[in-house]
Amino acid sequence: RLVMAAAPPPSAPGGPEPPPAPPLQYSMLLQHLVGEQRRPRAWDPAALGGIPSPPKSEEQKMVERAMESCAFKAALACVGGFVLGGAFGVFTAGIDTNVGFDPKDPYRTPTAKEVLKDMGQRGISYAKNFAIVGAMFSCTECVVESYRGKSDWKNSVISGCITGGAIGFRAGLKAGVIGCGGFAAFSAAIDYYLR
Secondary structure, three states: OOEEOOOOOOOOOOOOOOOOOOOEEHHHHHHHHOOOOOOOOOOOOOOOOOOOOOOOOHHHHHHHHHHOOHHHHHHHHHHHHHHHHHHHHHHHHHHOOOOOOOOOOOOOOOOHHHHHHHHHHHHHHHHHHHHHHHHHHHHHHHHHHHHHOOOOHHHHHHHHHHHHHHHHHHHOHHHHHHHHHHHHHHHHHHHHHHO
16 A cells, blocks of 8 residues: 655744654545545635525526426417518528519519519518418427437437428428428538537
C-alpha cells in the first residue's frame, strides 16, 4: 500500500517544532473521495454563483403541463401553419402572372381588386392546407414521443412518415408511400439541421 504523509506546516523561526501529522492511507482517502463513504452533495446554483430560483408554484406547474400537452402543441402548430401558409400563398400569388387572368378576355388587364381577391383566395387556401399539415405532424409527433418515452430524431421521422402517408393515401397507395418517404426524409433533414 502507498502511504501519503501530510506535509507539516512550516514552523516559526526559533519556535518549538509542531508534532508530525499522522500519515494518511491512500485507500482510505479514495473511499472518501469516490468510494462508498463519499457523501453526495446537493447541487445548489447559489453556491456556484448562479441566481437562486424559488420553487415553482402550483399555477406555474399547471401552465407548464398545459404547454407541454399534445393539444397545445397541435394548436400552436396549426396557428403557425395557418400564418406561414397564408404568407406563402400571398407571396406565390404576387409573383404569378396569371393572377386575375380572365380566359374569356385574355387581353383585358385585371383590376387591382381582382388581383387582391385572387391573392386572398390563394392565401386562405394555402393557409388551411399548411394548418392541417402542421397540426397533423405536431399531434403525431407528440403521440409518438409519448409512446416511445424518448425525444430524438426518430420521432420526427416516424411522424413525418405518418403525416405524409395519410395525406398521400387520398390519391392511392403509391402516392401514400411516396408521401411517407418524402415527409420522413424532409423531417429528418429539418431535425438534423435544427439539432
